[in-house]
Amino acid sequence: MNPASDSPQALYLDDLHIGQRFNSAQHEMEAGRMKAFAAEFDPQPFHIDEAAAERTIFRGLAGSGWHTAAATMRLLITGGLPIGGGTIGLSAEMAWPNPTRAGDTLRVESEILDIVPSRSKPDRAVVTVRCITLNQKGDKVQVMTTKVMVFRRPNPTP
Amino acid sequence: MNPASDSPQALYLDDLHIGQRFNSAQHEMEAGRMKAFAAEFDPQPFHIDEAAAERTIFRGLAGSGWHTAAATMRLLITGGLPIGGGTIGLSAEMAWPNPTRAGDTLRVESEILDIVPSRSKPDRAVVTVRCITLNQKGDKVQVMTTKVMVFRRPNPTP
Numbered sequence: 610m611n612p613a614s615d616s617p618q619a620l621y622l623d624d625l626h627i628g629q630r631f632n633s634a635q636h637e638m639e640a641g642r643m644k645a646f647a648a649e650f651d652p653q654p655f656h657i658d659e660a661a662a663e664r665t666i667f668r669g670l671a672g673s674g675w676h677t678a679a680a681t682m683r684l685l686i687t688g689g690l691p692i693g694g695g696t697i698g699l700s701a702e703m704a705w706p707n708p709t710r711a712g713d714t715l716r717v718e719s720e721i722l723d724i725v726p727s728r729s730k731p732d733r734a735v736v737t738v739r740c741i742t743l744n745q746k747g748d749k750v751q752v753m754t755t756k757v758m759v760f761r762r763p764n765p766t767p
Numbered sequence: 768m769n770p771a772s773d774s775p776q777a778l779y780l781d782d783l784h785i786g787q788r789f790n791s792a793q794h795e796m797e798a799g800r801m802k803a804f805a806a807e808f809d810p811q812p813f814h815i816d817e818a819a820a821e822r823t824i825f826r827g828l829a830g831s832g833w834h835t836a837a838a839t840m841r842l843l844i845t846g847g848l849p850i851g852g853g854t855i856g857l858s859a860e861m862a863w864p865n866p867t868r869a870g871d872t873l874r875v876e877s878e879i880l881d882i883v884p885s886r887s888k889p890d891r892a893v894v895t896v897r898c899i900t901l902n903q904k905g906d907k908v909q910v911m912t913t914k915v916m917v918f919r920r921p922n923p924t925p
Contacts, residue, residue, distance in 0.1 A: 646837075651844060652841070666855065673840070679807075679809070695811045702858070703859050
């Protein structure tokens with residue numbers, strides 16, 4: 610598979626400015642996949658069993674926050690914010706204000722908050738991006754501020 | 768599956784104090800699983816194709832940071848830090864100082880940094896935990912500081 614980061618729409622440092630906004634496509638959270646992800650990585654009753662989940666603070670099946678994070682990454686990589694040469698995440702701060710539910714359709718709104726060029730390596734910068742993951746009702750299911758390394762557009766090969 | 772959070776070793780607010788440390792079991796990062804996770808959630812050449820990865824900044828296949836995060840959660844839930852009633856993450860700050868590599872064996876060292884009882888709900892507190900994920904060489908592959916909701920031990924049913 611060729612990710613969008615290799616496509617003509619790929620974004621390089623030259624293409625970015627503070628305040629710039631991006632919107633992703635959509636991704637559906639399917640109940641079976643939510644439970645399988647949780648069974649592998651986050652095996653807790655409120656993530657893997659509908660009946661047990663009803664008796665918890667979530668009052669129903671809730672997706673693992675790490676599944677929300679992974680689905681958000683997919684939405685960013687595949688077009689929501691396709692960084693040229695690849696998205697190399699250095700750090701992230703994240704919160705999950707609401708759980709994801711089976712059948713939710715997620716999308717990501719991103720905004721460039723800061724761009725700090727490297728002092729020692731002029732071909733790159735650390736770009737701070739806020740990525741808000743929303744469900745189909747507009748509820749925030751994840752708010753992430755992440756720092757990624759972004760390179761200048763490579764010179765065309767002569 | 769019964770997670771460790773339902774077992775007698777489950778930890779409640781009454782069991783925790785600032786400075787307390789915990790060690791997880793181990794989890795192996797298997798090349799096929801790393802590539803499958805990335806194909807689904809983080810489809811970038813350095814995560815899914817060994818040959819292409821050699822030509823990137825990683826100089827070889829590197830696990831997705833979100834796979835590292837998910838594997839860390841598994842290690843915490845299944846015994847590294849089994850919170851009674853379940854681990855409900857409110858937020859997390861994370862960094863990935865080194866990539867994970869195929870065949871790496873990960874483990875998590877955790878330390879309780881802070882405990883802030885709820886003012887309105889005396890049965891719970893927000894607990895800040897630092898979780899450092901290490902490979903078999905002792906390199907840090909993830910450093911996470913997370914806030915989780917922890918409840919007091921329920922009274923035994925009469």
